[in-house]
Amino acid sequence: MHDPLRLAIVGAGHFGRYHVLKAAAEPRVALVGIVDPDAGKAARVAAEGGARALPDLDAALAEAEAVIVAATTRAHHALGLRVLEAGRHLFMEKPLATTLAEADELVALATARGVVLQVGHLERFSVARSALARNVSRPLAMEFARLAPFRERGTDVSVVLDLMIHDIDLALTLAEAPVARVEAVGRKVLSDQLDFAQARVTFANAAVASLTASRVSPAVERLARLFDASGSVAVDFVGRRLARFDHDGRHEESWQDTDPLAVQLASFVAAVRGEAPVIVDGAAGRAALAVALAVEAACFSDPSA
Numbered sequence: 001m002h003d004p005l006r007l008a009i010v011g012a013g014h015f016g017r018y019h020v021l022k023a024a025a026e027p028r029v030a031l032v033g034i035v036d037p038d039a040g041k042a043a044r045v046a047a048e049g050g051a052r053a054l055p056d057l058d059a060a061l062a063e064a065e066a067v068i069v070a071a072t073t074r075a076h077h078a079l080g081l082r083v084l085e086a087g088r089h090l091f092m093e094k095p096l097a098t099t100l101a102e103a104d105e106l107v108a109l110a111t112a113r114g115v116v117l118q119v120g121h122l123e124r125f126s127v128a129r130s131a132l133a134r135n136v137s138r139p140l141a142m143e144f145a146r147l148a149p150f151r152e153r154g155t156d157v158s159v160v161l162d163l164m165i166h167d168i169d170l171a172l173t174l175a176e177a178p179v180a181r182v183e184a185v186g187r188k189v190l191s192d193q194l195d196f197a198q199a200r201v202t203f204a205n206a207a208v209a210s211l212t213a214s215r216v217s218p219a220v221e222r223l224a225r226l227f228d229a230s231g232s233v234a235v236d237f238v239g240r241r242l243a244r245f246d247h248d249g250r251h252e253e254s255w256q257d258t259d260p261l262a263v264q265l266a267s268f269v270a271a272v273r274g275e276a277p278v279i280v281d282g283a284a285g286r287a288a289l290a291v292a293l294a295v296e297a298a299c300f301s302d303p304s305a
Helices: 014-025 039-048 057-063 073-085 100-113 127-135 159-175 260-272 282-301
Strands: 005-010 029-035 066-069 089-093 117-120 141-147 179-187 196-203 208-214 221-228 231-236 241-246 249-254
Touching: 005 014, 005 057, 014 029, 014 039, 014 066, 014 260, 029 039, 029 057, 057 073, 066 073, 073 089, 073 100, 089 100, 089 260, 100 117, 100 282, 117 260, 117 282, 127 159, 127 231, 127 241, 141 159, 159 179, 159 196, 159 208, 159 221, 159 282, 179 282, 196 282
Parallel strands: 005 029, 005 066, 066 089, 089 117, 141 208
Antiparallel strands: 141 221, 179 196, 196 208, 221 231, 231 241, 241 249
16 A cells, blocks of 8 residues: 655646646645745645645655646746656656657656656547547548637647647557658647647558647537548547447447546556556657647748748
C-alpha cells in the first residue's frame, strides 16, 4: 500500500484549476500546493482544492514527488527541465513543448533521471476513443473536425497546437504507421496565430487523415468519420453518438462520458507507482508535436496565407 503521491501543480489558469480540482478529489494524491505568477489567482485556486499557494517552483519541488505543469505553452520547456532535473515525475499538459529540440531534451532528461514523463493528450482517456478503437480496424481514411468559438485563452499558440493536436494524436494511434507527407492551409483571423487550419496527413501505409481545426466557428463541433476495409464509422463527440456502417447494416451506440481528466490523473499516479505503463509518454507527445509543427510549417509556406 503506497502513501498518497505528493503532487504540486504549476499554473492556476483555466485548465490548471481543473487539474487542481481533480487532484483534490483523487484519494491517491496529496496536493501539496499550487504555483502561479499571479499570487492572488494561485491563492483562490488553491483554496478551492484545499491546498496552499506556494511562492515558486523551488518551494513546490521541495515538497512534491511529482508535478503537473499546466502553464502557458511557451513556458513548458523551461519548467519541465527544472522539474526533471530535480528528479521529480512530470505530467506536462499538451503540447509537450514548442519545438522538437525542446521536446527531445525533455524526453532525454526524463530517461536519464529515471522518472515518468506523461503528456496531456486527454482524448486518449475518453469513452469516444475507446468506441473508435472497438469499431475501426486499420483505417484507410480518417476525417476529423474540431471547431470552437473564439476565446482569448489559448491564443499564445496556433489552433494547430491548441486544438488540432488532439486529433493528430488520435490519427497517429489509429494509423499505426509513420507519417509520409503533410500538407496544410491555414489563416490568422482574430489573433496573431493561426486560428483556422486544414491538414492532410498521408501515412506510409497509404492511410490518409484529413483534419480541420477552427477557433473562429459559431459553435462547438467535434466530429470524426473513419473508413476501413469493411465499412465506415461516424462519431459525434459532443453528442456522444457513434454509427457504424458495414455489410450487416447500420449499428449505433451512445455513451455517458466518464471524467477523462480524472482517468488521466489516475493513469499518471499508476505510472509513477509502477503499477501500469505510461499511456501517453514523451515519445508519443513528441510524435504529435512533430506533425503539428509540420502542419504549421505547411500553412506558413502557402504564399496566400
